[in-house]
Amino acid sequence: LSGFEGKHFISIDRLSNEELRGLLDLSKKYRDVYGRGSSVDPSTAPKPLMGKTVSMIFQKRSTRTRVSTETGTNLLGGHALFLGPSDIQLGVNESMRDTASVLSRFNSIILARVFAHNDITELAKYATVPVINALSDMHHPLQTLADLMALEDHFGDLRGKTLAWVGDGNNVLHDLMLGGAKLGMNIRIATPKGYEENAGVLATTKKLAAENGTSDVFRTTVASEAVKGSDVVVTDTWVSMGQEAEYEKRVKEFSGYQVNASLMKQANPGAVFLHCLPRHPEEVSDDVFYSDQSLVFPEAENRMWTVMAVMAAQLGKL
Ligand code: CP
Structure with a gap:
């Protein structure tokens, strides 16, 4: 998975077979380390995202995507910010391009749930940090x-x-x-x-x-x-x-x-x-x-x- 550093996560076809295999294996490893059956003490578990922040743009509702990302970021030692439809200027007073440029200066990752897939590609085009597609009208790779x-x-x-x-x-x-x-x-x-x-x-x-x-x-x-x-x-x-x-x-x-x-x-x-x-x-x-x-x-x-x-x-x- 070393080659995946800095990459956007937009749709499954954009992953190589090795990246898909690596992500599935790492997911299982994280369950072993951080899951309910783990013998690892949560206070001493590795915190690889320490000091990292994730902005989570949600133009639509979510239970699983929001809670899993927020909780998962916390388990890895990072911090996630929930940005709902009425929390930020996006879509009302600010473009996706400008939002991408600004959030890239604050955050380590931008995750977004949008209506139009074009909004995800626009975000990925202008963000200088990795973007995660958390559902668009075309794809739901997570x-x-x-x-x-x-x-x-x-x-x-x-x-x-x-x-x-x-x-x-x-x-x-x-x-x-x-x-x-x-x-x-x-x-x-x-x-x-x-x-x-x-x-x-x-x-x-x-x-x-x-x-x-x-x-x-x-x-x-x-x-x-x-x-x-x-x-x-x-x-x-x-x-x-x-x-x-x-x-x-x-x-x-x-x-x-x-x-x-x-x-x-x-x-x-x-x-x-x-x-x-x-x-x-x-x-x-x-x-x-x-x-x-x-x-x-x-x-x-x-x-x-x-x-x-x-x-x-x-x-x-x-
Ligand atoms: N499956 C799924 O994406 O659930 P949420 O809409 O609750 O995030």
């Missing part, structure tokens, strides 16, 4: 690290395993398909017509799949077709933040895409369920979400170990 960590914990090597996505072709799917392909997983996607994943991300996933020994990137509009023969079933909200006005229309158009016990029966024996949270009952039934097949809470916990790994690697303080 979530993918947490998801892959949960899957490796459960299955070990993921090569040849099949991941099925059921629902909206959104930002969470984009990085998960890119990351899954990098680790040699087969990818199967079911979305309603009109809610497909980005065509460019699909093309990149197919390329990564071929490079990493699997060519099975399959898409359909039929949920059961995607899930049949899969080892992992993943879904997300049908109505992301900012799409609230489309609620009625979306719930109608996603009818038949709920992950429930009947759909899970199409998956392989031993298949697991993932959801990045927050969760709504329309996209996944209680009997799947709270079942033994569900990895959703370890997945949520991994958000902290993985963002800690990204920050430490960006600052070369492993």
Whole structure:
């Protein structure tokens, strides 16, 4: 991970395979050192981010991303600043470019959750410190690290395993398909017509799949077709933040895409369920979400170990 120092963390396809492997391994190491089962005394645990500060720009709400970053920075000895939509001048009275230039003079890392992905690329262009994409309309790479960590914990090597996505072709799917392909997983996607994943991300996933020994990137509009023969079933909200006005229309158009016990029966024996949270009952039934097949809470916990790994690697303080 030495080559990752100073780099931005924008989307999973921008990572080399070695960087992705290194970030997952460092995340597991941090869980061993700072986690509940650790034998290391918290007062003497290493503090590689001592003296470092992280500004966290949030244009949208967050539970996991905010709390995991703030807590994880603290565990590593640094300090994180929460900058909500009404806390700073950004978007009202100041541009992303100027914000990037100013925060770079105060902070060691800038993490941002935005609406338009262009805001992340603008921030990365003008920041002189590493930027972390904490969700944009195109990508959610921190979530993918947490998801892959949960899957490796459960299955070990993921090569040849099949991941099925059921629902909206959104930002969470984009990085998960890119990351899954990098680790040699087969990818199967079911979305309603009109809610497909980005065509460019699909093309990149197919390329990564071929490079990493699997060519099975399959898409359909039929949920059961995607899930049949899969080892992992993943879904997300049908109505992301900012799409609230489309609620009625979306719930109608996603009818038949709920992950429930009947759909899970199409998956392989031993298949697991993932959801990045927050969760709504329309996209996944209680009997799947709270079942033994569900990895959703370890997945949520991994958000902290993985963002800690990204920050430490960006600052070369492993
Ligand atoms: N999964 C996720 O990003 O959760 P939050 O929106 O709560 O940060």
